[in-house]
Amino acid sequence: MQSVKTNQSMVKKSQFGMVMKRLAKNKMAIVGLVIVIILLMIAVLANVIIPYDYGYQDTSALLQAPCAKHLLGTDNLGRDILSRLIYGTRLSMKMGILSVLLAAALGTFLGSIAGYYGGIVDDIIMRFLDIYQSIPGLVMCVALAAVLGHGLNNSILAVGITTMSGYARMIRGSIMQVKGMEYIEAAVAINAGDRRIILKHIMPNAISPLIVQMTMGIGGAILMASTLSYIGLGAQAPMPEWGSMLAGGRSYMRDYGFIVIFPGLMIMICVLAFNLLGDGLRDALDPRLKD
Numbered sequence: 001m002q003s004v005k006t007n008q009s010m011v012k013k014s015q016f017g018m019v020m021k022r023l024a025k026n027k028m029a030i031v032g033l034v035i036v037i038i039l040l041m042i043a044v045l046a047n048v049i050i051p052y053d054y055g056y057q058d059t060s061a062l063l064q065a066p067c068a069k070h071l072l073g074t075d076n077l078g079r080d081i082l083s084r085l086i087y088g089t090r091l092s093m094k095m096g097i098l099s100v101l102l103a104a105a106l107g108t109f110l111g112s113i114a115g116y117y118g119g120i121v122d123d124i125i126m127r128f129l130d131i132y133q134s135i136p137g138l139v140m141c142v143a144l145a146a147v148l149g150h151g152l153n154n155s156i157l158a159v160g161i162t163t164m165s166g167y168a169r170m171i172r173g174s175i176m177q178v179k180g181m182e183y184i185e186a187a188v189a190i191n192a193g194d195r196r197i198i199l200k201h202i203m204p205n206a207i208s209p210l211i212v213q214m215t216m217g218i219g220g221a222i223l224m225a226s227t228l229s230y231i232g233l234g235a236q237a238p239m240p241e242w243g244s245m246l247a248g249g250r251s252y253m254r255d256y257g258f259i260v261i262f263p264g265l266m267i268m269i270c271v272l273a274f275n276l277l278g279d280g281l282r283d284a285l286d287p288r289l290k291d
Helices: 002-024 027-044 081-117 119-133 137-148 152-178 182-189 194-230 242-252 258-285
Strands: none
Touching: 002 027, 002 258, 027 081, 027 258, 081 119, 081 152, 081 194, 081 242, 081 258, 119 152, 137 152, 137 194, 152 194, 194 242, 194 258, 242 258
């Protein structure tokens, strides 16, 4: 028994090493990975590395252009933009990651049921998702955020619920591909429970596409959450979320463009990094590329 576990561990390590080797060959994916790691470190260490408190108002330096004291300038209330961007990294990453985890959990649950049981259960779930996806995503997200109320946590719920249908369809497709395999039939023959079959035998085959979709989904979730904040349904002042920073600076962007340029760049860099990493993971995890 111990020997079997050791062999399984060695196989997993070998597969992980092969994936990382293929990923390392993709230079753009490595760039994305490095940026994501830097953003995560900034998010974790935000309280330590910010030069000023994100809410501190220097009334002697309102709308101050970038200078030695304020490297990225100040906003209309005299708050240091660099400090707010750094702390905003934590909020935006939190919103993106948690909303994707929620979407993946809901989508995996629905997709697993639809793909495994099929028949009328599959028809009901898929017709529900068809209707659900007929509504534009941003419209659905705004509607949910308006119903739930503004705030950081409600934005996470709104984005997660809005984007869960893509995960459901992906999981359903993966399960339908493997549920007729011999090892699934063997599990059924020994009276393994449905829950065990789904979790132990079917879901591991869906992990690779799920990881890719979640990675790329984080960028989209951050963009959608920033949109909610921009229109006043997401993080509320004085929280320095990137979308709310854009909203606060839009009245001054003609004369003081740096107020909106830097938050916009952060959103762009973050979304691009996750997309590059997701593309690289898709290529690295593609079974057709295995040696």
